[in-house]
Amino acid sequence: MQFTDEQLSSTEKFAAVFTALQNARTIADLETFPGLVERRPAAVCITKEGGTVLARLQRVSLVQGNIQLSDVAAKTEGTKNG
């Protein structure tokens, strides 16, 4: 769930979010409010490449039936031979 800066800085705009939260009885109800619920599946991927261990947090998306991974916060820290 994400509250935007605009929603947090405006009484009127936050009131709309608050009402949505107040009235929702299910997750599906919450998802009818535009942008309130975000789905950002991610996985930690640890691989050994050329003797170096790489650990990455990667966003997982499905594009035309194919898995695509994109770095969220690249971190390349490893040692030779693990």
Place this chain on the structure above:
Amino acid sequence: MGIVPEFDELYVISDVHMGGAKGFQIFGSTNELAAFIDWIRDRPAAKIALVINGDTVDFLAENGSKYFDPHGANEKLDRIVRDDSFKPVFDALTQFVGRRTGTSPSRWAITTSNSRYPTCERISSSYSPARMTPRRDALLSLLTGPARRTDRERLRLFDRGPYAPGTEPRADPGTRYLFQQWDVGGRDAIYR
């Protein structure tokens, strides 16, 4: 494989929270997760592990949930596995752990435990009935199929306690699953 296993690739997911009736489900990435598991399964690397770091199923999202429900947990688990929203994930996991290279297993699913409840699997929401061995066994059976002991042994149970290189990991003879102290984050290869 030594007592501290090594893999060519390791993937970590957590907090999938499969559970709940339609409209009351937190998990909404069925297609992505099932495809991701298939993608890992078919990677060219020889030995790959998928770490499922807790809260895979969510009994508390189910109708009639209770804080402690040993008698109803299996029924809830059966429903979750059959739910159209989650079945593709369980199917993918079953295919994943069934892959072999020759006669050797090549894909491993690892579930984790925590240090407070070292013999309890963190496969479901906190303090839920999947912590109990029968629920854990039921879930593992669903993932690996009946009477495939070698496959079941590939769902290994790890403690989050620190692993100190050079010391003997602790093996618990009371469990069928390899049980040892091993902290992925503490390995020099990853942290240094």
